[in-house]
Amino acid sequence: MIRPYVVCAVLRGVTFDEARYNSFIYLQNRLHQNICRRRTLVAIGTHDLDTIEGPFAYEALPPSEINFVPLKQTRNFRADELMEFYKVKSDMKLKKFLHIIEDSPVFPGIFFCRTVLSLPPIINSSHSAVTPKTRNVFIECTAMNLTKANMVLNTMVTMFSVYCERKFEVEPVRVTYSDLKSCVP
Numbered sequence: 001m002i003r004p005y006v007v008c009a010v011l012r013g014v015t016f017d018e019a020r021y022n023s024f025i026y027l028q029n030r031l032h033q034n035i036c037r038r039r040t041l042v043a044i045g046t047h048d049l050d051t052i053e054g055p056f057a058y059e060a061l062p063p064s065e066i067n068f069v070p071l072k073q074t075r076n077f078r079a080d081e082l083m084e085f086y087k088v089k090s091d092m093k094l095k096k097f098l099h100i101i102e103d104s105p106v107f108p109g110i111f112f113c114r115t116v117l118s119l120p121p122i123i124n125s126s127h128s129a130v131t132p133k134t135r136n137v138f139i140e141c142t143a144m145n146l147t148k149a150n151m152v153l154n155t156m157v158t159m160f161s162v163y164c165e166r167k168f169e170v171e172p173v174r175v176t177y178s179d180l181k182s183c184v185p
Contacts, residue, residue: 002101003043003108003120003142006058007149008173009157010049011137013165020163021132027159031152039097042143042152043121045110047128049136052112058142058175060106068116070123079107079119086122097122110140118142138173 016024028044036042063080070082077085083102086094100121101107110118118124120142130137139156143149157170164170 002060002104002106003144005143005146005149006110006140006175007143007146007153008056008138008140008175009153010171010173011139011157011160011164012049012135012169012171014135014137014160014163015165016132016134016163018132020160021130024130024160027156031155035148035152035155039121040100041145041148042141044152044156045118045120045124045140045142046130046156047117047124047138047140048130048134049138050134051128052115052117052138054112056117056140057111058108058140059111060104060108062105063107066107066109066116066119068119069126070119071126071129073126079109082119082122094122108142110142 024046028046031042031044032039036044063083064078066079067076069076083098086098089095108120109116110120115127116125117128118140120140128138137160139153141149141153141156143152161168161170
């Protein structure tokens with residue numbers, strides 16, 4: 001697998017206001033820049049859980065087989081088209097992350113019912129975008145290193161579980177790998 005590890009958790013009953021929401025996005029961006037080493041080690045995906053349902057799948061597919069509407073876009077892209085789109089669009093902050101997967105014959109993806117949630121480490125789908133109205137948040141971290149993935153996930157849930165209806169309560173998500181080993185952060 002191009003990014004062999006994924007860890008996940010759920011925050012339920014989150015109450016965002018503008019400041020909390022902005023802080024949530026800011027923390028994700030700071031983690032991406034620092035401990036995640038500009039998304040090369042870990043990439044964080046956050047999703048509005050009320051717009052999706054499990055089970056989720058993490059798999060690598062040829063870019064031509066991955067189709068979705070990315071965040072802040074209105075049209076559907078194949079993953080290979082999306083890479084070209086971000087290369088040409090010089091104002092996009094995502095351009096600097098393309099090198100991480102662009103030469104791979106397969107791209108990683110988080111899916112539910114054949115719907116793309118995320119193309120890590122590049123961008124999430126608009127389908128499950130977190131907004132200030134989001135109440136339940138599904139967080140997934142894909143990574144090259146399981147320890148780093150858990151550190152990043154734990155930081156995200158520690159910082160924002162205080163805003164849950166039941167403060168500091170986090171719902172773990174069991175991940176079963178292809179070798180049938182299970183992992184719960």
